[in-house]
Structures are given as C-alpha cells and as structure tokens.
Amino acid sequence: MRLDELAEVGPFFALRTGRTDGTGRTGRTGEGGLPLLHEETVRRRITVVGERLGTDDTRVAASIAFQGIAGRLLSIGLGSAVLTGGVPDLATGGLRWEPSRTAPDDLWLPTPVALPGEHLGSTVLHGLLVPLHDHVRALTPISSPLLWGNAGSSLAGSLRVLRSWLLSRHRPEDAARAIALTRVLFADPLLRDTGELSATRTDTTFIRRTCCLYYRVPGGGMCGDCVLRHPPRHSARHSARR
Template sequence: MPGTSMAEGLRRVAEAGPFFAVRTAEAPGEEPRAHGYVPFAELCADPGPLRARITTVAGRLGTDELRVGASLVFQGLAARLWSLALGSAVLAGTLPDLSPERLWWHPDRSAPDELWLPGPVSAADGPVSAADPGTSADRLRAAVVDGHLVPLHRAVRSVCPVSGQLLWGNAGSALFGSYRVLRDGCRARGRAEAADTASALVRELFREPPLHGTGTLAGGGFTRRSCCLYYRVPGGGLCGDCALA
C-alpha cells in the first residue's frame, strides 16, 4: 500500500473484524503496564498472567480441567496473532514490528482490546510480495511462529500439562480461521487479488513445520488432525474442523 503509513495500514486491517485489530493510540507518556498489559517477551520468564488467564477461561467454561483452558487460551492468542500478521501482509502489503518486546497483551481483556502495539508503529523490514509467497510466508513464520508461538507454546506447557501436538494443531486451526474470515471479506468487497494472495501465503505456511501435518487443506476447507478439547466443555460439542468429527 504505497504512501500509506503503518498506523493507517493497521486501521484498514482492523476493518476486517475485531480479531484483526490492535490498539495503537496512547496519550503522551502513557504506559501499557499501568493499564495491566504485559509484553509478550515476559510470558516465558513469568507465566503468572498466562496462568491467571487459563484459570479464568476454564472457570468461565465450567470445567475444572486446566488443560482445556490452556488449549483455548493458546488457540485464541494464536488467532489474534495470525489475524494481525496475515491481515497486514495482505491488506497493507507489509508487516508491523510485532517483536515480543513491542507487542503487549492484557490477560483480562478480549478482542480487540487485549493487544496493544504502542506508537510510533513501525513496519518490519521490506514489503510482502504476492509475487514471492514463499519468502513472504517465511517472514510471517518468523514474526508469528518464531517470535510468539514457540515461546508461548513453551509457556503454556509450563503452566499446565497439555499436548504439544494439540497446541500446534490449534495454531493451524487458528491460522485457517483467520484466513477464512480475511478471504471471504476480500471476496465480498471485490478484492479477488487480495484473497488469492492470502490463499497463496496460507498454503506456504502449511508446507513447513510446525504447521505442516497439523491438518489437511482441501476443497477450500481445513480438517485438523488433533482436537482442541472443546468437547470437554459442558455442552461444547465438536468444532467444525475437528479430527473427531
């Protein structure tokens, strides 16, 4: 999106839905920590806020199985990260700087208010090119998987014993869910080229670990090879992409 600032690009990305939005505005000198936010970089060293969120989610769902809360918290955060990154790549043509030191999370809030990227918002190096989806997917993988999901995966499992394979299945499911919302929104607005770019990026992301093997892309849909444990929630049932279905 030539001539468009990263902040303006993020405002356009947010139009795709609340999961694609991130808080950027702040008063001069305003400190995210004063409002209960913590940087992602601290979650491995001090998983206390993550533990609190997992406990809260399990309680709200009416289950005493912390692994269910852990699974769904990880999936929700993965969906937010994928939405923000994939939406920026497709709709803004670049990625914001989402480094763990820059991106803040609030354990007691939900989309769109739980993520804060304090200004000034800067773009990561280089544009995302539809002509080179492999390289662009590598940049997305580095920003989301390496930068956030790998340490988050480790932090969640330090709080609660939950299958590592299950969590990566959640990451794959979260990516496809974010992609489907973005793809369908682009098509509805007559932006077929943007929808095709999203499709190419997602195919590339699923070619490499840790998402490779987490599920099957076919017929415009996704079927995962694991279960997020939502069926363990009273009245929960099975998700549409569940292996158990």
Template sequence: MDLDAELAALRPLGGFFVLRTRADPAGPAPEGLATLAETYATVAPEAQRDALALRVATVAGRLRAPEPRVSVSISQQGLAARLWSVALGCAALYGRVPALDPRRLRWDPTATAHEDLWLTEVRPLPGDAATLADTVLHGHLEPLGVALRARYGIAPGLLRGNAGSALAGAARELDRWARAGGRTDVAERARVLTDELLAHPLLRGTGTRTATAFRRRSCCLYYRVPGGGVCGDCCFTRPPRSSPRAVSG
C-alpha cells in the same frame, strides 16, 4: 500500501483482526499490563502480574472448563488466532506486516478481542511467508508453547494443531471478507501465504486444507466444555465418549 500508524485497514474486518496501537484514538495500553515477552516467561517476574495464569483462569471461568488442560488449550488457540489474524491481515491488505515484537505488545489477559492487545510501535517488515513465520511462529507460538508445557504439561501436538487451526481460521475469515468486498487480490494473497505457512515444519501435518476448509488431525478439547460440542475443523465428527488424551498429542 505502507503500514499506517493505526493499522486502520484492519478495522473493517473487526474482531480478531483489529490491533490497537499507541496512535489509536482510544488511547495507549495501560502501562501496568504485561508484555507478551513477560507472559511467555517460564516463571513470571515477581513484580509482574502472572498474565498467563490469569488468562487460563479467566477462560476456565468463562467456559466452566472441567480440567486445566481444556482452558490452557483454548487460551493458546485464542492468542494464536489473534496473532495470525493481525499478521496475515496486514500481509494481505498492506503487503507488509508490523514487527509484532513480544516486548512491544502489551496484553490484557482478562479482555476479549479486540481490546486485549496493544502494539507500542508500528515498524513495517516484509509481508512474505518467511517473515510471518518468524513473527508469529518463532516470535510468539514457540515461546508460548514452551511456557505452557513447562507450567501445565500440555501436549505439544495439541498446541501445533491449535496453531494450524488458528491460521486456517484467520485465512477463511479474511477470504470471506475480501470476496464479499470484491477484493480478490487480497483473497489470493491470503491463500498463497496460508498455503506456504501450512507447509512450514512447525505446521506441516497439522491438518488438510481444501480451498478455505481445514480439517485438523488433533482436537483442541473444546468438546470437553459443557455444551461445547466439536469445532467445524475437528478431527472428530462427534464428541468422543472416551478420554481425548490419546489424540491431543
């Protein structure tokens, strides 16, 4: 199936999977929004609102995060989940993935999925694991990680763990939707692609996947949020009492 201009096949999945496009009936992205390429700049352009800092501050306010590295981690994991969901969803449903060029993805850092990202051009690419890795890992998560480490000093191992966790989470939701609708072909494509991606050097060792369950080897620090607890795939079984700095890298 070819990609359509509105990526309509993603809509039934909802939430993190939906990506608005220029052809979306809801309208194109406001031109004043930063592109993700601008967002990943180590130093934000003077004429452009600092979308990365705004996102970190927005997440900190919503979660009442007690320290910057917590909101930095959750911000990065949220964007990783959006990108993996769109890319993996398209690859499993269409057999193609849109070219998610950071220069053509506009981002509203104050919005939540699915209102935060707009793709200004839908250009199909192959839906294999190597293309997904180039699109998401190399095209987005690497430059995002460079920016976050330069600005906030966040541990690279934490960011890698977040990337693996976000991929596994997207795969789990896609599998649940596909099996509920009798789309075992979609579930199988998602499984194969996810296994190949988790073997990539940038994701290898971030966790252990059994069927659709994933247990990561690091912590995203969500338990530091008031009332947060530990996530379902956390390396901890209960919130630790000591500082997590030793395990976040």
C-alpha cells in the same frame, strides 16, 4: 505503519496502537497491559479462560487459551501482510496484552514498525507462537501436537474470514494472496502436519489431525474442523458427573 483497515475485517484482526498518555492508557481505549510473552501473563489468561468456560480442567483451558491467542496473532499477521504488504514487528516491538480483556481491546502495540511481508512466519510463528507454546506447556501438561493443531485451526479460520471479507469487496487478487501466504505458513514444519487445508474459489475448509479438547467443556460439543467424528464415550460420563 497504518493498520486501521485491519479492524474492518473483524475484531480478531484489530490491533490497538499509539503511545500512552503517561497513565498507562492509550489515546484510544484500554490499558497498556502486560508483556504477552511472560509466564505469569499466560497463567492469568488460562485462569480467565477456564472461568469463562466453566471448567476446572486446566488442559482444556490452556488449549482454548492458546488457540484464542494464536488466532489473534495470526489474524493480525496475515491481515497486515495482505492489506499493507508488511507485517508489524509483533515479536520484538513491545507487544502488550491484557489477559482479562477480549478482542479488539486485548492487544496493544505502542509503535508499530513494519517488516517485509515475508517475515510473517519468522515474526508470528517462530517469534511469538513458539515461546507462547513453551510457556503453556511449562504451566500445563498438554500435548505439543495439540497446541500446533490449534494454531493450524486458527490460521485456517483467519484465512476464511479475511478471504470472505476481501471477496465481498471485489478484491480477488488480495484473496488469492491471502491463500498463497497461508499455504506458505502451512508449509512450515510447525504447521505442516496439523491438518488438511482446502481453498477453492467458493470455500475454505480445514480438517485438523488433533483435537482441541473443547468437547470436554460442559455443553461444548464438537468443533467443525475436529479430527473426531464423535466425542469419546468417557466425556459424556465426565460431563454427567459435573
């Protein structure tokens, strides 16, 4: 399965592939990493994200960590479905991850196996994000609707980037396919109530129904798709105490 074009869309769409040379390193760059769907791997990622954000609030770190991983997986899934017509078997294909790295060197799939494009939801949403959601909630007392709202926000962001890239290369049919596939994912019960997606000929917008808690990060501010119009009053006091 050829996924080279994915990296051209952007770093979140990139996926390292190929077997290692026997030392744990691939023929390209980076190490083989750890199994993505492992509680200790997720714990390490939450710690890394908290340190990078400068917050000791584990709910905030867990939320942003989940959103970042969801964005990577959804971008790869949506991008490959549109550009190749298939989806790499991310759920059972031995996907590896290095939680201290950033895109595009964080994810590695040794031998990509193509599944039909209609497996996008079962592979990414149900095969990966459901167990990831469960691991995060086992480690941190965080709202399930919040996490799925993060996934919806990530999916809308993936569509926005992919659609813009396709239109810049005069591929309107593929852009329309990206919108159609995204709408199918948003029809899934996991994402159905996460927000309102609007995709017109000129723009893609999404307003979510939950907040990812990014406003609690020192200097974080508000996200563009946030359900809140202003940060809660207590957040300013909390930041001042820090």
